[in-house]
Amino acid sequence: MTNIWLEGSLTALITPMNLDGSLDVKAFEKFVDWQIQGGTSALVPVGTTGESPTLSHEEHKKIVEIAVKVSGGRVPVLAGAGSNCTDEAIEMAKFAKEIGANAALVVTPYYNKPTQEGLFLHYTAIANEAEFPIYIYNIPGRSVIDMSVETMARLAENPYIVGVKDATANLVRPIQERRAIKKRFNLLSGEDGTAVSYLAAGGNGCISVTANVAPKLCAEMHKAWKNGNVSEAIALQDLLSVLHDAMFCESNPAPVKYAASVLGLTNETCRLPLAPITEASREKVNKALKTVGLIG
Numbered sequence: 001m002t003n004i005w006l007e008g009s010l011t012a013l014i015t016p017m018n019l020d021g022s023l024d025v026k027a028f029e030k031f032v033d034w035q036i037q038g039g040t041s042a043l044v045p046v047g048t049t050g051e052s053p054t055l056s057h058e059e060h061k062k063i064v065e066i067a068v069k070v071s072g073g074r075v076p077v078l079a080g081a082g083s084n085c086t087d088e089a090i091e092m093a094k095f096a097k098e099i100g101a102n103a104a105l106v107v108t109p110y111y112n113k114p115t116q117e118g119l120f121l122h123y124t125a126i127a128n129e130a131e132f133p134i135y136i137y138n139i140p141g142r143s144v145i146d147m148s149v150e151t152m153a154r155l156a157e158n159p160y161i162v163g164v165k166d167a168t169a170n171l172v173r174p175i176q177e178r179r180a181i182k183k184r185f186n187l188l189s190g191e192d193g194t195a196v197s198y199l200a201a202g203g204n205g206c207i208s209v210t211a212n213v214a215p216k217l218c219a220e221m222h223k224a225w226k227n228g229n230v231s232e233a234i235a236l237q238d239l240l241s242v243l244h245d246a247m248f249c250e251s252n253p254a255p256v257k258y259a260a261s262v263l264g265l266t267n268e269t270c271r272l273p274l275a276p277i278t279e280a281s282r283e284k285v286n287k288a289l290k291t292v293g294l295i296g
Contacts, residue, residue, distance in 0.1 A: 002133050002159050002160055002162055004076065004102050004103050004133050004162060004186075005184075005186055005204075006041065006042050006076060006078065006103075006163070006186055006188060006204065006205055007041065007186075007204040007205040007222070007226075008041035008042075008205045008219060008222040008223070008226070009039070009040055009041055009205065009206060009208055009211050009215065009218040009219045009221070009222045010040065010041055010042040010043070010044055010078065010188065010205055010206065010207045010208065010211070011035050011040045011042075011043060011044060011207075011208055011211040011212055011215060011218075012044045012047050012048070012049040012050070012190075012207050012208060012209055012211075012212070013031070013032070013035070013043055013044060013045045013046075013047075013049065013050050013067065013212065014031075014049055014050060014051075014212050014253050014256060014257055014260060014266070015028065015045075015046070015050040015051050015055065015063055016028045016031060016260075016265075016266035016267065017266075017267060017269040017270070017271070018267065018269065019267055019269055021269060021271050023059055023062065023063070024266060024267065025062075025066065027265070027266045027267075028063065028066055028266075029066060029070050030265075031260075031265055031266065032066065032067055032070040032071065033070055034215070034265070035211075035212075035215050036071065036074050036075055038215030038216045038219065039215055039216050039218075039219030039220070039223075040075065040211060040215045040218075040219060041075060041076075041205065041219065041222070042075050042076040042077070042078055042102075042205075043067050043071055043075060043076070043077045043078070044077075044078045044079075044080065044105060044207050045063050045064050045066075045067040045077065045079060045080060046060050046063050046064060046079065046080035047080040047082075047105060047107075047137070047207075048107075048139070048142065048252065048253075049209050049212070049252055049253045049256065050063065050080060050253075051253065051270065051271055051274070052080050052082070054271040054272075057088075057091075057092075060080075060092065061092075061095055061099070064077070064079045064080075064095065064096055064099055064101060065099050067079070067101075068099050068100045068101055076102035076103070077100075077101040077102055078101070078102065078103050078104070078105050078135060078207075079092075079096035079099075079101040079103070079104050079105065080092075080104075080105050080107075081093040081095075081096050081104035081105060081106050081126075082105065082106045082107030082108075082109075082137060083107075083109070084109040084110050084111055084112045086109075086122050086125050086126065089106055089122070089126050090125065090126050090129045090130060092104070093106065093126050093129075093130035093132055093134065094129070094130050094132070096132065097130055097131075097132040102133070103132065103133035103134065103135055103162065103163075104126075104130065104132055104133070104134055104135070105135045105137050105165060105207075106123065106126055106134055106135065106136065106137060107137040107139060107142075107143060108136070108137065108138055108139065108140075108143045108145045108146075108147055109122060109143065109145065110142065110143035110144065110145075111143075111144075113144055113145060114145060116147070116148055116150070116151045119145065119147055119151055119155075120151055120154060120155060123136065123155050123158075123161060124155065124158060127158050127160035127161050128158070128160070130160070131160060132160060133160055133162045133163075134160055134161050134162065135162065135163045135164060135165055135186070135188070136152060136155065136161065136163070136164045136165070137164075137165045137167070137190070138152075138164060138165065138166055138167060138168060138190075139165075139167035139168075139190060140167075140168060141167065142167075146168065149173070149176045149177055149180050150180065152164060152177060152180070152181065153177070153180035153181045153182070156181045156182070156183060156185055157182075157183075162185065162186055163185055163186025163187065163188060164177065164185070164186070164187060164188065165188045165189075165190045165207050166187065166188065166189055166190055166191075166198075166203075167189075167190030167191055168191075169191045169193075169194055171194060171197050171198060171201050172201075174187045174198060174201040174202045174203045175201050175202060178202050186204055187202065187203040187204050188203065188204060188205050188206065188207050189203050189205070189206040189207070190206070190207050191206075192206065192208050192209055192210045192240070192244040192247070193241065193244045193245075195208070195221070195222075195237070196221070196225060196233055196234060196237045199222075199225050199233075205222060206218075206222070209247050209248075209252055209253070209256050210240060210243050210244050210247050210256070212253075212256050212259075212260060213243075213247075213256060213259045213260055213263055213265070213289070213294060214240065214243060214292060214294060217236060217239070217240055217292065218240065220236055221233050221236035221237060221240065224236060239291075239292055240292060242287075242288045242291050242292065243288045243289070243291070243292050245284075245288070246259070246281075246284050246285045246287070246288035246289075247259065247285075247288075249277070249281045249284050249285070250277045250278070250281050251274060253270065253274075254268075254270050254274050254275065254276065254277045255277055255281060255285055257269070257270055258276075258277050258281075258282060258285055259285050259288075259289060262285070262286065262289060262295060263289070263294060263295070
């Protein structure tokens, strides 16, 4: 069970919603299938991009269940299961295991500001209780806390803690982590703009926001790198860079949901406190979609 290994372009899935803010289940089912057909190597539901902070526990579980069901084993499902309450994170990780996901993605606890020892105890409790592969999601820009390389290496001694989603944008980190961690440890980037650089530093893949609207291009970039076609990978990186920038012109996932609506994939609806993006941001997203050839 702990032998899971993820690489390539993984999509941090948006959660489609109706205009009234309710879950758009049919749109999500179609979206998951479209992602797989586009070459996405794994699905990551109910993370930050999936608006997990505003989903009820029932909605959270439903989205994971749909992702697993529609995937049907075609690609792995790395289910968001993070919380700043350890008991809740354990519950979500156990559910992911029960429903047939392949692993759980657990964000560093936000707002509480735990110490490094608190982080160690938090992840150890989740891993030992769930007995399920756990990926650490280190994103200090949103959670304030930055897990140290030393803490990660200490946690990696647990057989159920198998990898990291690194959203620090610090390209020294994968080098340090490979040096410090004494086992095969799955290194995934959480930053679209540095994905190729992260691979060059020894990473294995990227959990991508941009792949929500450009799954094929993102997958092709990773495939080119894996096949040793460095110039092709860099050319695709450069093409996608304008889209990466546009997807973060305002707080994620509002821009990418607007982009998805332009492509007819879902409505742009986000739940408050996320607001609809401004006209200036819409123009930037539209221009980026045209630049990469996703719209005419």
